Amino acid sequence: MSDRTAAKARPRDIARTRADILAAAFAVFAEKGLVGAHVDDIAALTRTTKPTIYYHFGSKEGLYTAVLEQAYGGIRDLESTLDLDSLTPRAAMRRLVEASFDYHAQNPEWVRLVSVENIHGARHIAGLPAFGRRNATVIESLRALLVRGVAAGVFRPGVEPVHLHWMISSLCFYRVSNRHTWKVNFGLDLLAVRQAAAQRRMAVEAVLRYLDPRCEGIEETT
Amino acid sequence: MSDRTAAKARPRDIARTRADILAAAFAVFAEKGLVGAHVDDIAALTRTTKPTIYYHFGSKEGLYTAVLEQAYGGIRDLESTLDLDSLTPRAAMRRLVEASFDYHAQNPEWVRLVSVENIHGARHIAGLPAFGRRNATVIESLRALLVRGVAAGVFRPGVEPVHLHWMISSLCFYRVSNRHTWKVNFGLDLLAVRQAAAQRRMAVEAVLRYLDPRCEGIEETT
DNA sequence: CACAAAACTTACTGACTGGTAAGTAATGGA
DNA sequence: TCCATTACTTACCAGTCAGTAAGTTTTGTG
Numbered sequence: 001m002s003d004r005t006a007a008k009a010r011p012r013d014i015a016r017t018r019a020d021i022l023a024a025a026f027a028v029f030a031e032k033g034l035v036g037a038h039v040d041d042i043a044a045l046t047r048t049t050k051p052t053i054y055y056h057f058g059s060k061e062g063l064y065t066a067v068l069e070q071a072y073g074g075i076r077d078l079e080s081t082l083d084l085d086s087l088t089p090r091a092a093m094r095r096l097v098e099a100s101f102d103y104h105a106q107n108p109e110w111v112r113l114v115s116v117e118n119i120h121g122a123r124h125i126a127g128l129p130a131f132g133r134r135n136a137t138v139i140e141s142l143r144a145l146l147v148r149g150v151a152a153g154v155f156r157p158g159v160e161p162v163h164l165h166w167m168i169s170s171l172c173f174y175r176v177s178n179r180h181t182w183k184v185n186f187g188l189d190l191l192a193v194r195q196a197a198a199q200r201r202m203a204v205e206a207v208l209r210y211l212d213p214r215c216e217g218i219e220e221t222t
Numbered sequence: 223m224s225d226r227t228a229a230k231a232r233p234r235d236i237a238r239t240r241a242d243i244l245a246a247a248f249a250v251f252a253e254k255g256l257v258g259a260h261v262d263d264i265a266a267l268t269r270t271t272k273p274t275i276y277y278h279f280g281s282k283e284g285l286y287t288a289v290l291e292q293a294y295g296g297i298r299d300l301e302s303t304l305d306l307d308s309l310t311p312r313a314a315m316r317r318l319v320e321a322s323f324d325y326h327a328q329n330p331e332w333v334r335l336v337s338v339e340n341i342h343g344a345r346h347i348a349g350l351p352a353f354g355r356r357n358a359t360v361i362e363s364l365r366a367l368l369v370r371g372v373a374a375g376v377f378r379p380g381v382e383p384v385h386l387h388w389m390i391s392s393l394c395f396y397r398v399s400n401r402h403t404w405k406v407n408f409g410l411d412l413l414a415v416r417q418a419a420a421q422r423r424m425a426v427e428a429v430l431r432y433l434d435p436r437c438e439g440i441e442e443t444t
Numbered sequence: 445c446a447c448a449a450a451a452c453t454t455a456c457t458g459a460c461t462g463g464t465a466a467g468t469a470a471t472g473g474a
Numbered sequence: 475t476c477c478a479t480t481a482c483t484t485a486c487c488a489g490t491c492a493g494t495a496a497g498t499t500t501t502g503t504g
Contacts, residue, residue, distance in 0.1 A: 236451075239451085239452090270451095273453070273454090277450095277451070
């Protein structure tokens, strides 16, 4: 038993402490929101104490901002793992939608955090250096995929990548962010496995149909 | 000048007082959230004082719940004004999507309020008597419309009304609820008129294409 | 008009909570 | 091994904010 949990072996591990605090803060901020979350609650979930949090993150908002920055890392990395270039355009699009759908479904805390940040006008992530540009790479790979599909004749031309991303994100985000009011209003748990499977198929189908050149002209008819 | 604004004429008008408080509370809760909003802030926007708020609504959460109940009245009434039966199924569907789209776009405070309520697990609207059933009428008129379209051969069969409603709501809600993080992440103001027009068209088109029987079988191909 | 109930106001309070002062323990470099 | 710096703790405070006690004005009713 040379190295154990390293909890007692290394009582002062700054990376561990910060990660510990961030994990607790992530959970509490996602559950209670920025104002509803109390620093004492976060500290209680931590191996350390409140002043240590202030020592590392300066303020409650500083901690919240750090949580956001880390949380956004997840989806940013998502798209790079998909290897879309090795697939046909339609298969790649399907994988992209499914991956986005699954990520949202599996990370409801992240979805909640983004909702919270929107309530606050996105003022915290706005200050993060080059935050916007980093996220915009998703749009570029979508654009490449669209171009490839148009060239292959399986996607219609003229679709804005950023608008398609909006459409996909809508279908992935809303069902997670609004599942509680949906449960009350329609008695339907959008995250239940049965619903999820149907909605996943719907999302893929809606996107593929929207892009399909063979459906052209449909919207004109009465 | 027999009856003026009735503000000075009738210093104690209970309906007026309640409406006054509800309007102020709606604005503050939508802007700051349940915890971030302070009863003192709400009272300051009112012709009356804080204890009067407690007199009428009992507690902060009571006030918040009353605001939610009133706010949900808007969309509930929406669908009844559309007169979908007088239109062809496709035209009716288009009008339904456009009306929902416009309602969300024109009522961002309502969208924020629903987001807030979701952060809190929809626990406040859950207690409202028969709240869920009242909202479910939207699903029924969607079902009727789908049946009519299938009979006319312009919609494919087998589409669940509640799932279609989810799809429409997603496209209408997300762009309003998440516009701030989108602005930061993609430099795009989803509510700007230029974007809005394109997205409105997209939403309609996506729904109509999803329902169109002529696109059948597309999702199977690679 | 009388008077009880309803609709308010002024003036508080007490718990909570973000933040800190002041001091202690570990760490790493000379 | 000394010591400056970093990492952390205990004990505390001051402002905030939901909620109220106690009293005043209005209103509807007999």
